[in-house]
């Protein structure tokens with residue numbers, strides 16, 4: 262696997278790949294089998310797979326979340342190699358933000374509710390970095406998880422609005438045995454929190470109304486940001502102590 266840290270170096274590689282179909286999987290690292298399912302799908306559908314690891318500072322609305330975000334590069338490189346990923350794009354923030362974030366990508370409708378309401382600025386940062394990464398990598402297909410459902414919808418909407426020459430491929434959520442969606446932040450859950458966490462997908466998937474689910478979760482000690490039904494899905498965001506979990510199920 263080639264590890265590429267500079268935009269210029271990637272563009273040199275990219276010139277040699279004009280006759281190849283390229284699949285791209287953007288990530289923030291601390292890779293798990295949820296990411297793995299995206300690499301696998303990208304591998305099946307393309308000649309070349311490019312992954313990126315970039316913990317994007319502009320999409321964190323809380324500095325301690327950014328500081329605490331797990332960084333496990335050695336594990337991640339081995340993980341990517343096991344999926345036969347061809348290129349890892351691993352830029353520094355200065356490489357991605359030569360403009361110091363003076364240019365931003367903003368969406369005004371979908372991005373202001375749910376996650377956007379509880380994490381102000383998050384989607385601006387996310388859309389800006391995804392736009393930059395899509396422009397840099399110039400892939401045929403880019404893979405996004407349904408776990409971050411609102412993010413997926415926003416990326417699809419941006420690609421359409423800006424006529425970006427890439428196809429967005431949604432990938433289903435991969436879960437642990439207890440049905441909790443795999444997530445890089447979950448590794449911070451202790452044993453007790455982990456046991457409690459499994460009630461979140463259980464209730465989200467239940468026949469109860471969103472109000473009832475909110476009540477049950479509160480009784481169990483979760484802090485609830487939202488539980489809503491939208492886009493033929495039920496989506497939720499909750500806190501277990503200082504760890505925030507999001508999830509969604511198709512209705």
Ligand code: AMP
Nearest residue numbers: 288289290295405406408409434435443
């Ligand atoms: P992240 O590293 O958290 O930014 O995630 C990178 C990509 O992997 C995003 O498109 C996520 O939606 C996707 N992803 C994260 N967790 C899962 C999961 N459990 N199942 C499927 N896709 C996931």
